[in-house]
Amino acid sequence: MNIESAGVLNYHERTKHQLNAYAKGPGSLDWDDQPQPFRRFTGCEIVTLPKPGAELAVLFADLDTPALINPLTVNLTSIGLLLELGFGLSAWKQFGPDRWSLRCNPSSGNLHPTEVYLVCTDADLLAPGVYHYVSYDHYLEQRSRFAGPELGAAVYIGLSSLHWREAWKYGERAFRYCQHDTGHALAALSYAAACLGWSVELCSAASDADIAALLGIDRDADFVKDEREYPDLICKLHYGPLPDTTSDIAGLNQVLTQTKWFGKAPALSGRHFYRWPIIDEVTAQAEKPVTVPERWQTELKALPTTRLSLPASELIRQRRSAQHFNGKAEALPLADFQRILAALQANAKPPFSTWNWQPQVDIMLFVHRVDGLEPGLYWLPRSATSLTDFKAAMSADFVWQAIEAPYPFYLLTGGNVRQAAKTLSCHQPIASDSAFSLGMLARFAENVDSAAWHYRRLFWECGLLGQILYLEAEAAGVRGTGIGCFFDDAVHGVLGLQNNTWQSLYHFTVGTPLDDGRLQSFPAYGHLG
Structure with a gap:
């Protein structure tokens, strides 16, 4: 067994809950210093997306046969709808003086460590560059502008994890929950795209280092030290069925030498009383290198019908954790x-x-x-x-x-x-x-x-x-x-x-x-x- 795998196994054993003891976490919660649930970058141009909330005629049952769904035209309205149904707000709740938001993508403890980026090379849609999605305001912040090799018109969605949001409450076990939420978010993106008649290709060959460089989350000076983001996944949008060929982001990283970056991330918490170095260790040990492109596929199989014939967009927005x-x-x-x-x-x-x-x-x-x-x-x-x-x-x-x-x-x-x-x-x-x-x-x-x-x-x-x-x-x-x-x-x-x-x-x-x-x-x- 290599050193990295041994370290990951050690982390997993160490963060198990036992009948007589829980995994290490904060002794108390500093509610006055709970991390801000919405990250924003200062010093970025804002791209306002069309008003959210549009309902689609596509039923949830229609997603069982996605090839029959007519694709929507690609524009800021449909891109905004994709981001909303994947990662946007679904409601606000209030109890007494406390008020909190719910989102379309689920999250452990409603803490939402997943951040979402859009990488655009389609100049007819957006100025080529990297954009950060702010779900509260339903807008994009332009983090970078690039020029360079002709890459073709495409849109990619990148996901990262802000471990501190989970560790604030869950301590050492938080790294596990951040990974759960990445899976939640990937599925939420896939469902949202299907509602539009689109598909999502996971660029599984990409390394963490390449994703981080492309999204700009490896720029240490732009982040508070204890509130860094870490790369998870990057996906390419297709405005119809998935093609037979696989995509990668290697060509995209050619633009980095001609990229201009904007913005810095203000602190989400004033204090970081508890620190969990084991999370930093397992993050490094579980870093993904460049790998061989993979795409395992199965055939489309008939499923039993659903009980409720609801529009998919309505069902996605009504999702709650009981x-x-x-x-x-x-x-x-x-x-x-x-x-x-x-x-x-x-x-x-x-x-x-x-x-x-x-x-x-x-x-x-x-x-x-x-x-x-x-x-x-x-x-x-x-x-x-x-x-x-x-x-x-x-x-x-x-x-x-x-x-x-x-x-x-x-x-x-x-x-x-x-x-x-x-x-x-x-x-x-x-x-x-x-x-x-x-x-x-x-x-x-x-x-x-x-x-x-x-x-x-x-x-x-x-x-x-x-x-x-x-x-x-x-x-x-x-x-x-x-x-x-x-x-x-x-x-x-x-x-x-x-x-x-x-x-x-x-x-x-x-x-x-x-x-x-x-x-x-x-x-x-x-x-x-």
């Missing part, structure tokens, strides 16, 4: 449950059309109240080989009773598993009061051994699955919530797993929400007039 569930609600219809499970299987529809790698994550299900399905612990394999591998690694006591649905899943053991789900998810009732909850188990050791940066990729895949669950829950008339707090090794113990061949990386829960009548809701962009 805070509480009704533990006595009616059971989730079996057809809805089957649709949700089928949507988690790799398919040539968004967001999997944007995902370049074979499935590495399978699903453990705690079924509580699904109509026509025995409560118990279940297993959903997501690749052809994982079923055999898991049977060999798991407890010999499981029955492995096949349940035939659009995609088969398996009963491991029947019975009431509500208390187990609650205990394993850090004693949170959201895992037991729902219709079902789940854990995402990744093929871990072999991925991290082969390349340390694959650690991040596993979390991205989990976040992508999480966004699918969020939207599919809304389409079924219920609601979902991601769960980042769980007792890692206790989860493995329930399954009989003995080593780090497989590891639990993310939990999720779906059910009938209990709304808090004390909360007031306000329109997402009412402050823009």
Whole structure:
């Protein structure tokens, strides 16, 4: 094992929650110094985007057959709609004097470490350069202007993570949550593009260093030291189906010698009382080099129909994380449950059309109240080989009773598993009061051994699955919530797993929400007039 992979494994073990102790985090939260949720750069020209909030005729069910969606014309209106549906505000909430925003892309603790950049080489759309998207104001800040080699007219979307936003609350485990949110954001971008009849190509060969240089986030003097951003992904927009060829950003970096940069990022916090050097260490150890271009694809497969025939844009904007569930609600219809499970299987529809790698994550299900399905612990394999591998690694006591649905899943053991789900998810009732909850188990050791940066990729895949669950829950008339707090090794113990061949990386829960009548809701962009 190389040094980088060993360091990543050390970080993962160190940041596990245990039944008798949680991973290291702040002893208290400095609420007066919570990081600002919206980054802005001073000294940049502003490009105002057309007013957000337009609804599209495309239904969420239409995204199952994206080739039938007529592409919108590329202009500032459609680009603004893409950014809004992917990363914009969806509502404001208020309780007493406290007021906070919600966004279309989910985030751990609603802290939003993901920053979004647009790289444009299309002079008919925008002056060629790099732009930072500010979701609060729904505008672009021009961070750079470049001239140079003829690159063709194209638009790229880059994602970065601001680790401090998560570490302020979650301490050492924050690096994990930032990676979840990258996966959430990638899926949100893919869904948003599909609503416009467009597609998103992940430029998976690009290195972190190249992405950072292109987006300007490697310019240390432009950022407060403890509030740096770190590169995650860059994608190319296509105004129709994905082409057969793959793209890279190597040519884009030719413009850096003729680029003029603008703006500096003011501090998001006045103090940084707690510091977490292990996050800096694992960030360096999990840095991605240039890799061989990859694009793993599967065929377009028919899915069961969704219950609600809502416009996709409306459903995306109404997505919320449920805070509480009704533990006595009616059971989730079996057809809805089957649709949700089928949507988690790799398919040539968004967001999997944007995902370049074979499935590495399978699903453990705690079924509580699904109509026509025995409560118990279940297993959903997501690749052809994982079923055999898991049977060999798991407890010999499981029955492995096949349940035939659009995609088969398996009963491991029947019975009431509500208390187990609650205990394993850090004693949170959201895992037991729902219709079902789940854990995402990744093929871990072999991925991290082969390349340390694959650690991040596993979390991205989990976040992508999480966004699918969020939207599919809304389409079924219920609601979902991601769960980042769980007792890692206790989860493995329930399954009989003995080593780090497989590891639990993310939990999720779906059910009938209990709304808090004390909360007031306000329109997402009412402050823009």
